[in-house]
Amino acid sequence: MTTATDTATEPPPVLRLDGVSHTYIGQRRRTTVLKNIDYSFRRGTFYTVLGPSGSGKTTLLSLASGLDAPTRGTISFNGQDLTKLGLGRYRNKHAATIFQHYNLLTYMTALQNVTTAMEITGVKPGSGGRRARALELLERVGLDKHMATRNVMRLSGGQQQRVAITRALACDVDILFADEPTGNLDEDTAQGIIDTFRELAHEQDKCVVVVTHSQRLAAQSDRVLTLRKGKLTE
């Protein structure tokens, strides 16, 4: 049985999983990777999800971020069922995902990737405009203006990872999901990203959920969840 963590002192849940199961239907067999998961993610908290390869961490992230719908159970944002809210609207206004394989738009520069995400998610331009805000965020992850205006395919894997992170950070969302975000980064940059996640959670009251194998990253999170045999435990 998974553990629910609602207590009176904690903030209200921003994202709630109720009886969530997910089964992949192959040509010969059905594989259930998540089994009847109940869990509430709260604002202002930095979560890490650990688990062996194939345990369903990425599937959990995909369902929670609205990229797919569970085969059973409900996921609700601020008390509203995602299927009623609309997965597209949820992804557009409330959740952002940093993918393990970056998934950048390869025909654009780093800067254009970030500003495009800001435009799609409707981030207000602000006083300096979206471009200035994007350049500032890219600078924070170590990508100067010269790098920012290069096509992403001409950047290294680590630099592309930082563009992917910046793109998610630039979208002013309630929940940030990340799948192995620091896997390709050097120690200093990885630490910078972890600090950014902590700052987002603690200072901007966001909910940050990171799937990782890194014990170092997990050690700096507020809550460590483990996914094993389709069950989520804390």
Add this chain to the structure above:
Amino acid sequence: MNFVKRAGFSLWSRRGRTLITLCTFLVISVMVLAGVLIADATAQAKNEAKRSVGAEVNLVMDLSGQNAAGGLMAPQISAGTVEKLGASTLVQKYNYSMFDRGVVKGGTELVTGGTDTAASGMGPNGTATVGVLDSALLPDFRSGKFQLLSGAHLTAADKDKRLLLIEERLAGKNGLKTGDKITLGANEGTAKAEFTVAGIYRDPRPSSEPEPEYFVDPANMLYASIGGFAGLNATQDRSLKVTKATFLLQDAEDLPKFKEEAERIAGSELDGFQLDANDKAIRQMTGPLDSIGSTAALAMWLIGIAGAAVLVLLVNLAVKQRRKEYGVLLAMGEKKWKLIAQQALEIVAVAALAIGLSSLFTQSLTQSASQSLLGEEAAAARQKLESWQPPAPGSTGIDQGIDPNDKPVENADPIDRIDIRLDPADLATVGAVGLGLGLLATAVPAASVLRLSPRTILTKGK
């Protein structure tokens, strides 16, 4: 409208693919546009040919029917029936005529300029005389080949008078002028009557070249007011019979309708006749057009379809290669219609550029290509017409394998030039084809990708 900006980024960033798509579209645009332009120009030239030939229906002897019946007796139809046909609202003007031998008497001498008059079978002082309702409507006068030098044409008002039009050489030989009298004897019997010279005309053919229909010296051809001339040869049946009739219609488009009406009104009286709507002249003039029109249409369809297939494959491939991009954009919450709009916009932008480019040079390219093709076709057609030899005088030519129906129509030279003009409607046609192709090529594969969830799109194949 960020999808517009994305489309711009995509086109610029994938310049190689954009260029290939542009070239493919350009080929399709040029071929389709050229086909449309040639089709328009040939249709225009055909209409002009119809207009120049005139919306004319000739009621003439059906040679093939006569041959099949084993004889060459000229069929006749009553003038009354022809007048009923002429009263149709579809008819602007009409004319009819009959032919018989007339014998000049009273000292008038025929021109003897080298034509073997024996071959005509007209006998001494006999010549071909055509009784006509309205001489101005005879094809040779209408075409300008014959020229009225003095006097006036024979008209319907003169129908029952005894008037003649004579050729200037006959007039010169006999010192005749307008208003003078000529005595004409009947083909059979002793009947004769005085005819007044109503006009003198010029036939440019030399005396040595026999008139092809009656085999007489062209200088001796007589045209008489039909009622007066028919009265000279009157039999017991007093009703006027004619052997030819011509109807000038209000509109060339009414030809089929008039044919139906004529068959309904005249019924069995049309036996032995055919209603020749100048099809032969039009066919002779437009034969080369049909030939290049069909070649152009074939090339247009073949290259157009092949190009369209390549284009559809290119776009299809591009859409499938961009599935990850779709997945990423959907993961950000982008709307599906905006993704399709972006893809469609990219195609439309390339198509518009290709169509714009094609409009710059396709007109001149098509003009020169069609001119070259048409010139060859027209030259070949002209050579074929010029090589036709009439049968020997006195012979129908049938026994020599000469089909009288193959005789070239005069004043109906094969068209050897068309004017290619590009107008907005042509561009709109090509634009619609390009747009339709592009949108179809985009929508089908895009729809197949976008029905999936972003996660499936992003993870499929990994």
